Each structure stands twice: as structure tokens, then as C-alpha cells.
Amino acid sequence: MISTAGPVVVTHELTKRYGEFTALDNLSFMLDRGQILGFIGPNGAGKTTTIKILVGLMRPTSGSASIAGADCVRDARRIKRLVGFMPDTFGSYDNMRVREYLDFFGAAFGIGRRERTRRIDEVLETTGSTYMRDRYVESLSHGMKQRIGVARTLLHDPDVLILDEPANGLDPQARIEMRELLLRLSDMGKTLIVTSHILPELSRICNIVAIMTKGKLRAFGTLDQIMQAIRQRRTFEVQLVEGTKAAEVAEAVTKGLDETEQRSVAAHESEAVVRFQTSRSDADLADLLGGLVRASLGVAQFREVPTDLEDAFLTVTRES
Amino acid sequence: MIAIFQREFFGILRLRRAVVAMVAMAVCSGLLVLARWPSEALVDLSGSQARQVFRIFTYGMLAGVLLLAPAWPATSFVQERRRGTLALLFNTPLSKLAIYAGKLSGVLAFVGLVLITSLPAAAACYAMGGIDLTQDLGSVALVLSVATLQYVAVGLLVSTFANSTDSAVRTTYAVVFSLCFLALGPHYFLQGQEGWTPLLAAWLRRVSPLPVLMHLVGQGSVGSQGLMESSSGMPEYLLASLVVTAGVMIATLVQLHSGIFDRSRSQGLITDEQSLGVRAARRVFFLVDPQRRSAGIPFWLNPVMVKEFRTRRFGRLHWILRLVAACAVVSLLTTLAATTGTVDWGVETIGGLLVIFQVLLMVLLTPSLTAGLISGERESGGWDLLRMTRLSGWQIAVGKLMSVAWTLLLVLLATLPGYIVMIAIKNVMWLQVSLVIVCLLLSTLVTLAVSAAVGSLFSKTTTSTVTAYVVLLAMFFGPLLIWLGRDAPFGYEVVQAALSITPAPAALSVIGMPGFEQYELIPLAWWVAAGVSGLSFAFLFARIWRLMRPS
Numbered sequence A: 001m002i003s004t005a006g007p008v009v010v011t012h013e014l015t016k017r018y019g020e021f022t023a024l025d026n027l028s029f030m031l032d033r034g035q036i037l038g039f040i041g042p043n044g045a046g047k048t049t050t051i052k053i054l055v056g057l058m059r060p061t062s063g064s065a066s067i068a069g070a071d072c073v074r075d076a077r078r079i080k081r082l083v084g085f086m087p088d089t090f091g092s093y094d095n096m097r098v099r100e101y102l103d104f105f106g107a108a109f110g111i112g113r114r115e116r117t118r119r120i121d122e123v124l125e126t127t128g129s130t131y132m133r134d135r136y137v138e139s140l141s142h143g144m145k146q147r148i149g150v151a152r153t154l155l156h157d158p159d160v161l162i163l164d165e166p167a168n169g170l171d172p173q174a175r176i177e178m179r180e181l182l183l184r185l186s187d188m189g190k191t192l193i194v195t196s197h198i199l200p201e202l203s204r205i206c207n208i209v210a211i212m213t214k215g216k217l218r219a220f221g222t223l224d225q226i227m228q229a230i231r232q233r234r235t236f237e238v239q240l241v242e243g244t245k246a247a248e249v250a251e252a253v254t255k256g257l258d259e260t261e262q263r264s265v266a267a268h269e270s271e272a273v274v275r276f277q278t279s280r281s282d283a284d285l286a287d288l289l290g291g292l293v294r295a296s297l298g299v300a301q302f303r304e305v306p307t308d309l310e311d312a313f314l315t316v317t318r319e320s
Numbered sequence B: 001m002i003a004i005f006q007r008e009f010f011g012i013l014r015l016r017r018a019v020v021a022m023v024a025m026a027v028c029s030g031l032l033v034l035a036r037w038p039s040e041a042l043v044d045l046s047g048s049q050a051r052q053v054f055r056i057f058t059y060g061m062l063a064g065v066l067l068l069a070p071a072w073p074a075t076s077f078v079q080e081r082r083r084g085t086l087a088l089l090f091n092t093p094l095s096k097l098a099i100y101a102g103k104l105s106g107v108l109a110f111v112g113l114v115l116i117t118s119l120p121a122a123a124a125c126y127a128m129g130g131i132d133l134t135q136d137l138g139s140v141a142l143v144l145s146v147a148t149l150q151y152v153a154v155g156l157l158v159s160t161f162a163n164s165t166d167s168a169v170r171t172t173y174a175v176v177f178s179l180c181f182l183a184l185g186p187h188y189f190l191q192g193q194e195g196w197t198p199l200l201a202a203w204l205r206r207v208s209p210l211p212v213l214m215h216l217v218g219q220g221s222v223g224s225q226g227l228m229e230s231s232s233g234m235p236e237y238l239l240a241s242l243v244v245t246a247g248v249m250i251a252t253l254v255q256l257h258s259g260i261f262d263r264s265r266s267q268g269l270i271t272d273e274q275s276l277g278v279r280a281a282r283r284v285f286f287l288v289d290p291q292r293r294s295a296g297i298p299f300w301l302n303p304v305m306v307k308e309f310r311t312r313r314f315g316r317l318h319w320i321l322r323l324v325a326a327c328a329v330v331s332l333l334t335t336l337a338a339t340t341g342t343v344d345w346g347v348e349t350i351g352g353l354l355v356i357f358q359v360l361l362m363v364l365l366t367p368s369l370t371a372g373l374i375s376g377e378r379e380s381g382g383w384d385l386l387r388m389t390r391l392s393g394w395q396i397a398v399g400k401l402m403s404v405a406w407t408l409l410l411v412l413l414a415t416l417p418g419y420i421v422m423i424a425i426k427n428v429m430w431l432q433v434s435l436v437i438v439c440l441l442l443s444t445l446v447t448l449a450v451s452a453a454v455g456s457l458f459s460k461t462t463t464s465t466v467t468a469y470v471v472l473l474a475m476f477f478g479p480l481l482i483w484l485g486r487d488a489p490f491g492y493e494v495v496q497a498a499l500s501i502t503p504a505p506a507a508l509s510v511i512g513m514p515g516f517e518q519y520e521l522i523p524l525a526w527w528v529a530a531g532v533s534g535l536s537f538a539f540l541f542a543r544i545w546r547l548m549r550p551s
Helices: A047-054 A076-082 A098-108 A113-126 A142-154 A172-187 A199-205 A223-230 A243-255 A282-294 A309-319 B002-013 B016-035 B048-068 B071-083 B085-090 B096-116 B119-127 B133-161 B165-180 B182-190 B196-205 B210-216 B234-257 B276-286 B303-311 B317-340 B346-370 B372-380 B382-387 B393-414 B417-425 B427-455 B461-484 B492-499 B504-511 B524-548
Strands: A007-018 A021-032 A036-040 A062-067 A083-086 A160-164 A191-195 A208-213 A216-221 A234-240 A266-268 A273-278 A299-304
Touching (some): A007 A047, A007 A191, A047 A191, A083 A142, A098 A113, A172 A191, A216 A223, A216 A309, A223 A309, A243 A273, A282 A299, B016 B048, B048 B071, B048 B133, B048 B165, B071 B085, B071 B133, B071 B461, B085 B096, B119 B133, B133 B165, B317 B346, B317 B417, B346 B393, B346 B504, B393 B427, B504 B524
Antiparallel strands (some): A007 A021, A266 A273
């Protein structure tokens, strides 16, 4: 068991180059025990490269990475004990039943026979896969394989789990089950690093988000921190009682904004909504709302449109 | 159909291995002719030198067809099914027949193109004189074309049944080599006898192109036990071969129409959960029940070795028991047939036959088990998972090699009862038999080491399996081509050196097989085998060490 104090995963100016091409550029971050890090970025952003360096499958060109104090390049044996890795490919073997498959990996991790039998039952129970134990691995559906993949990473009871696209190709039901499984693992005290293209899924489970593009870390922190850092303008919506007043309200709102913000004002008569973007303070916005109410324009609601991970991701990737 | 043909033909042409195959065929056929091209300014009025060149050229071309023709069709349907493109093809207005014809013609066109690269060598052969354009070159071309059609059709049929590309390649090669070589076996024992069985054996022999080609190059007497045939057997070969090909084609079309997507998923049936009666019945029937819940891997066994056995379709204990039993039965039947036959062959010939049977078994079985040991893991994504475990490269390599070594050893041991019968007939032969067994063990070691080393070079199982087969067949059967040309065109020294490349001819020499008894191959063949095996293992371990390191 690793120490509860201090960061568990640390990377320092991690760089990976292939000739002229830089796959990873000075990546530095820290992750504490029990946290779930969502690694997001477009294809070729450097997520898998980072993961492969962390699990010791790839050597960085410069910089360092460590997990629970073990250097990812020099302490390969400790890393293997500390980390459970699920790559984006399942790595199935034909003609093997699920129990035999897990038994092999348990033996490969040096777990004794009796202990292995107990662990296999445990991980199958944890991942909700007990009913699959006698099925042949190649006959499993994609969602089932993903769950067996997670079970495999749990066999040697690692403290850090690194999962590359665990929700990829899953149907909505399987995705919900996977999300619940990851949260359950976090509750068990595991530190998780998860990559995914399905951003709403990540936003529901991750404490920390890292956004990468072109090998660089563009944003890192809690979702709220990232939102605050990236949003210079917030989006607001004025819901009206009648759509016919939309043009009038839009005109009143425009008067309260500066010249650059005025262009963002849009009146949607059919929806009875006026939307605009502004960087003004909450006090200024309170004045604006007061003016609209006093003018008796039929304002039903005045609300900020919440920014989600997808918006944050798009903003960061566009800027980069 | 044209669209399928174009996609198949140009798809193959775009592959790097297709270019390698064409260049290899052109270079090898050219070198074969060049090796025997007259260097002295003398006119060969008898044309014997031209016949020698033609003989080598013909065998070289047959080897080319055997090695190249099955590789492409074997992966054709199975690859499309796994990628999901076969379902898309079936959803087009194209009929199954059109799809099949497109694929067949595409592969045939490519193999034809490869064979055409040998035309300059054939022209050089003809230019030497003494070779008839239609009687010799034309006949050889006809036989090889029919053989190519047959092997491509077989490859496509296997491809519709197979679940993976590597198993398709393995099965296709096994069937093709059986059609070419094993089909000759029954006739060898039964020739000269009367009745239905010898007649069937004679027709089975006609499926192979080898007897016709040997007759065409003037070596029809090899293996005939002095019973010479008056004709080349060309019409019979064409008839038998085309009937088999038609049957194979029909079977493929039936499979395309009904069964190719009709595969249910395993429901995880386990004997442990069946009634007591079912459990007892299965225990009696199977001895080792394949559906019994297996125990965990004990600490004294290498987990990789156990995994390898479990992941092979025929690696499970019940299949190994069947294989061993079949080998023992064939070995004893061979000896029995030889000792009770009408022709008195002598113990030496029986021993020679056993050696050939064992070497054939080793050469056919080993690459299929060994070539994909590393490439299979890399292709499936299992290699990274193995690297993430606490297993060292050494443990992985030893586990994988031992899984093949045990299988081969069991198969080899199962073929030994024939030798016991031989010693019982002529007990002074025990020393010869001991030397033969050493030769066979070394042959097994060489096949294992070479195919594992060659296979580790590639990341695709299909490529590694095909390459391992090509290398091993070249090593084991290449010297036999030179042996067929003993005295003319090759001298004693050349043949002896060629036969020393592997220990298999040394076994034939020790047992006193006619045609081999005059060569002194031991201990040189043993040293060569040990050296080749050592180097191959060293290369394999270095390769695994490199693949285990962070990239």
C-alpha cells in the first residue's frame, strides 16, 4: 500500500520526440491518492504516449515520471506491482475461458494459487462479471471484454489504475455500468487515470481533468478550475413570457453591453429567449436584470448557461 | 465480379510480401538455371545438360507453387470476415458465385504473375536445346497451372471455415502438403497389388502433381520399387486434380451460401455443472474432459507454457492424447504394411520411410506451433500485457518454447514404436536406431529454433507463419532437390555438403535408406544442427529482450 501523504503520480517536464516530431512536450502534473484524472484530447494529442511512459512501456526522451516514488523507467518491477494497466486493445487469447484467462495473468503476477482463486472471485464480483467466468473470452461482447479487462487490471490489487478508453464502443447501459465501476474503484482508494473521447462520461466521474493537444498540456485541474480559467465570457439566457418581446429585450440588453459584446446578443422569438455573452461582473448583471424587470418586458427567468467539459475542451483545443 | 477481381488482384500487388515473392521467384529460378549453365565452350549434342537444368527448374517451380499459391487465398475470406467487409460485400447485388469467382481469379492472376517472372529462366532452359517446347515446357506449365488452381481453391475453402488468419494459413499448408506428398504414401505401400484398395491408392496418388512432373523430367523411377509405368499419367492427373478442385469449389460455394456467418457464441457450458451421469459419461468418452473446469496454474509450472497449451485449439490435453495415439497407430501401421507387403523392402527401407514420415510431421507441425509465438502476442495486443506482468523475457521465451517442445517430443515419441518393431526384426540395428533418434531429436530442435527465430521478426502471424514455412521447407527439402540431381548435375561433394544442412538426411544415411547410404553425414550434420539451433535461440532471446524493453 502506498503512502496516503503526497502526490501519487508525478511527471516532470516529460518529453517524447520521434525525430523532428514532438509527441509529448514538457508535460508536468501531479495527482493525489484516490483522485480520478480524466485525460482528454483529440487523436494524436499524446495521451497514449503519456500512459505508455507511466506504465514503463515507453522511455521518455527527457524529463521524468514516477508513481508512488518509483521511477517509471528505472523501477520497472515496482511500477508493475503498483500499476494496473488496461490498454485500448483487449489482448484476448483464443480457446481460453474467462477464469483461465484471469488465472494466467494472476500467475504471471506471481500470485499464489489459493490466493489467486480468491482474487479471481473478488475481481469478478467487483466488476459484476461472475456470470461470465466459464465463457470463452473470444465469445464475449465488447462491453463484457471491457469489464474483464478491468478485472484483469485489478488482479494484483494495484494502487493506481490506468485505463485507456475504457468506455470506447460501449452501449449506453454498459457505459453507465462502467462509470459506476470506476466510481466504486475510486471509493476503494484506487487512483485512476482514464482517457476517453466521451466527455460527458468523464465529467461525471473525474475529480481532475487534463486537456492535451499536440503533445502539450493545455489545461489541468478540477472541472470548475478549468472553467474559470478558460471562460472570459459567460453565456446568459433571458427567458421571456412571450416571444413577441424578444426584439425589445434584445435591444435593452444591447444597450447595457459594450461594443464587442453587443454582437453576441441573439433574439430567438420562437423560443421566447434572448442569449448573450458578457464578461461583466455579477453586480453589473444585477443592474441589467433590474432594468429589464422595471421596463416590464415579461422576463420569466434570467440564468447563466452552464459550461460543460465539452465546451471547455472545444475552447482549449480551438485556442491551441 | 470485375470489381472483386480488381480489388483482390491490386490489393495483393500493393503488399510488400507480394513484391518479395515476385522478386524471389525471378531470382531463384534464374539462379537455378545459372548454376548449371555450361561454362565450357563445348557443344552438348545429347542434350543431357539441358535436361539437368530443366529438372532443377521444374522442381524449383513446383516448390514455388507449393509455397506461394496457398498463402494468399488462405487469408482471403477469413480476413474479410474479421474486418467486417465480407458482410458489406454480401450486402451488394453481387452473387456469392461472382464474389467467389472474383476472388479466385484475382489470386490466380497474382500467382500467375509470380510464375511468369520465371519465364526468362524457362527461355534460357529452352535455349540450351534438348527441351521440347510443348512436350516438356508446355506439359510442366500445364501441370503447374492445374496444381495452382487446386491449391488456390483449397486455400479459399479453408478460409471460409477458419476463425483466424494464422489458423487458415496453417490448415491450408497442411492440406496442400498432404495433397502433394502424403497422397503418395498409400500407393507406395500398395503398388503392384490387386483389388480396390490399391486402385484407390493409385488414384489418390494422381491428385499429386509430383509423379507427373518426375516422369516429365525423367525421374519417374524414384519410389516406384522397380515397377515402371509406361505413361506419364498426365490425363489421370488432370482428371483427378480437376475433380478434386471442382469438389472443393462447390464446397466453398455451399459454405458461402450457408455457414460463413452462422457461428454461435459459446454459452460457457461446463461439465462440473452437469448431472452425475453426464459427468461420468464424459469422463469415459474423453478421458480428459475438455469442458471440465480447469484447475489454477500451479507454482512449479511456467504460466506462459500453460497458457500456450490452453490457447491452442489442439493444445488441450484431450487433443494431444488423440494426436499421440494417431501418430503411434500410423507408425505401427507403416511398419506392419511394410513387413507384410508383397514386396520385400528390407528393414532399411522401412526405417527410411519412418524417418521421412517423422521429418514431414515435424516440418509441417513445427512452424504452425512456433512461428506465431511472439507475433501472435504482438498482433493481438497481448505482448504489452505480458510486459506489464512480473514475468521476465527469459520466462516468457522458455514458457513458449517449452509448450512447443513438449508437444513435438510427445509426437516424436509416439512415432517410435515402429523402430521397436525394426529392432525386433533385426536386433543388430539398435545402434543405428539410436543414431537415428539423435538425428530426429536434432531435427526437431532445428525446426523449433529456426521457426521461432524467424517468426519473432514479424508483427503479423500470417507473415511469420508463411515465412517460417518457406525457410524450413527450403532447409529440409532444398537439399533433397540437390540429392535428386546426384551424380548429374551435382557431384558427390556438393550433395554431401547440401545434405549436411539438416540432420534429417543423416538419419536416412544411418538407417541405410537406398540412395543415402553412401554419404558420411555424421557428425558434421549434428554440428551444423547444433550450431544453427544455438544461433537461432540466441537470436530469439535477443529479439525478446529487445521487445521487452521500453520502446
